[in-house]
Amino acid sequence: EKVMTQSPDTLSVSPGERATLSCRASQNIGNSLAWYQQKPGQAPRLLIYGASSRATGIPARFSGSGFGTEFTLIISSLQSEDFAVYYCLQYNSWPSLTFGGGTKVEIK
Amino acid sequence: EVQLLESGGGLVQPGGSLRLSCVVSGFTFNSYAMYWVRQTPGKGLEWVSSITGTGNNGYYADSVKGRFTISRDNSKNTLYLEMTGLRVEDTAIYFCGKRAGGSYIENWLDFWGQGTPVTVSA
Numbered sequence: 001e002k003v004m005t006q007s008p009d010t011l012s013v014s015p016g017e018r019a020t021l022s023c024r025a026s027q028n029i030g031n032s033l034a035w036y037q038q039k040p041g042q043a044p045r046l047l048i049y050g051a052s053s054r055a056t057g058i059p060a061r062f063s064g065s066g067f068g069t070e071f072t073l074i075i076s077s078l079q080s081e082d083f084a085v086y087y088c089l090q091y092n093s094w095p096s097l098t099f100g101g102g103t104k105v106e107i108k
Numbered sequence: 109e110v111q112l113l114e115s116g117g118g119l120v121q122p123g124g125s126l127r128l129s130c131v132v133s134g135f136t137f138n139s140y141a142m143y144w145v146r147q148t149p150g151k152g153l154e155w156v157s158s159i160t161g162t163g164n165n166g167y168y169a170d171s172v173k174g175r176f177t178i179s180r181d182n183s184k185n186t187l188y189l190e191m192t193g194l195r196v197e198d199t200a201i202y203f204c205g206k207r208a209g210g211s212y213i214e215n216w217l218d219f220w221g222q223g224t225p226v227t228v229s230a
Binding site for chain 2: 032034042043044045046049055087089091092094095096097098099100101102
């Protein structure tokens with residue numbers, strides 16, 4: 001069973017600053033990694049798939065990188081609407097999926 | 109515009125049953141596998157079940173295997189999750205989601221419903 005570990009649990013960032021979120025897989029998943037943003041009371045929204053491809057309509061300030069077991073989501077200059085919880089998802093082993101525990105990005 | 113709309117959640121006693129529905133629009137339903145994912149404050153997001161586009165094959169997390177059944181009616185653009193033998197730990201918001209593509213490398217969810225809450229309590 002693949003385990004996805006996100007760090008940190010909470011990230012305090014000032015608007016305009018850069019945020020770096022990490023996701024680690026317990027096994028090699030290649031580039032089968034997606035990132036989602038979730039705001040209270042809403043469904044998760046797809047940001048990144050294939051570890052580094054931005055989904056339709058996602059601003060360029062969101063970028064993903066990594067391969068194998070180590071992955072990173074960078075938000076280059078935080079806007080007010082970016083304060084949310086971010087989840088990674090590994091989808092290397094159809095039909096199952098494994099989500100990370102989430103990182104909350106809060107206003108410093 | 110792709111839309112997914114869940115319904116059927118509610119309050120049920122332990123051991124009870126519920127049937128969740130997810131009506132979709134905006135894409136060719138029978139061309140895509142679909143998922144159920146649940147979310148709890150304590151355990152975060154958890155994959156529950158997957159089903160192929162034809163509906164011929166359903167798959168389950170160990171935590172629900174033998175109690176939950178996924179199905180779909182492609183003529184009605186509707187996905188279902190039949191839940192029996194419900195436990196307190198099944199309490200969660202249940203989301204349906206669309207698989208992004210038709211190949212086995214396009215397994216991420218690209219669209220989600222808004223979720224339906226299920227509470228299992230005496």
